[in-house]
Amino acid sequence: MAEARHRKWHVFQTKDELSVAMAKYTAHLSAKFCKEKGLFTVVLSGGGLIDWLCKLLEPPYKDSIEWSKWHVFWVDERVCAYEDPDSNYKLAMDGFLSKVGIPNKNIYAIDKHYAADGNAEHCAALYEECLRNLVKQNILPLCPNGKYPQFDLQLLGMGPDGHMASLFPGHPQINVKDKWVTHITDSPKLPPRRITFTLPVINSASYNLMAVCDDHTEQCPRSIADIFKHNNLALPAAHLTAHVETMWYLDKAAASLL
Numbered sequence: 001m002a003e004a005r006h007r008k009w010h011v012f013q014t015k016d017e018l019s020v021a022m023a024k025y026t027a028h029l030s031a032k033f034c035k036e037k038g039l040f041t042v043v044l045s046g047g048g049l050i051d052w053l054c055k056l057l058e059p060p061y062k063d064s065i066e067w068s069k070w071h072v073f074w075v076d077e078r079v080c081a082y083e084d085p086d087s088n089y090k091l092a093m094d095g096f097l098s099k100v101g102i103p104n105k106n107i108y109a110i111d112k113h114y115a116a117d118g119n120a121e122h123c124a125a126l127y128e129e130c131l132r133n134l135v136k137q138n139i140l141p142l143c144p145n146g147k148y149p150q151f152d153l154q155l156l157g158m159g160p161d162g163h164m165a166s167l168f169p170g171h172p173q174i175n176v177k178d179k180w181v182t183h184i185t186d187s188p189k190l191p192p193r194r195i196t197f198t199l200p201v202i203n204s205a206s207y208n209l210m211a212v213c214d215d216h217t218e219q220c221p222r223s224i225a226d227i228f229k230h231n232n233l234a235l236p237a238a239h240l241t242a243h244v245e246t247m248w249y250l251d252k253a254a255a256s257l258l
């Protein structure tokens, strides 16, 4: 494992090895937080990540993880119907969540009706309200500065252009600090309407695990090199930190320019 500034990282020879390590990391934190607090708050993203979580559906994890204590959120969501193939909720439900015993009430998706209507602003406001209610119910704590919710683990991905969640290079959402959840209606990656956690919320998590596997574009390894060698803050993913640990899992191809 390598470490620089606030970042730790591992490079894996294959996606399969990355996936095994991601399952181990997640299972370890699940056991730790379930023991300490009686619950585990996990934030998912969309994209390739859900595929790479598949090892959690295999022994020894599938039967040993205390799924009933998980509370699941999305760091960003595409504002479309739940059934739409673009939906991050659908991706996670079909590929992961429907296969484990997490109670439905512990799965916090964006509002179904505003999502189907494409109303990104309302979806963001209601998702923030949902998080604020969970703080009142003591399911989500606030981070030490008292301003933002603190999730136990966020499982993040990075787009080849260096975006994370739905914070895109050159778009103003990266600067929003007075909200927990904001929205975008002109995302450069389709679909255009999305909601996203703001950067201070993302960085308030106890543990952030960012997984990046090259998708055979030249842009992805270039963005990784830009972040790791030059700390190029024009790329939103370069801003990633966490309260306890910021871990990057890279496959060999994504790390090829390091």
Ligand SMILES: O=C1O[C@H](COP(=O)(O)O)[C@@H](O)[C@H](O)[C@H]1O
Residues within 6 Å of the ligand: 044, 045, 046, 047, 048, 049, 076, 077, 078, 088, 156, 157, 158, 159, 160, 163, 164, 165, 166, 189
């Ligand atoms: O649009 C999105 O893209 C990013 C990265 O996805 P990937 O397909 O390059 O793995 C993802 O993390 C985010 O949640 C999603 O909405």
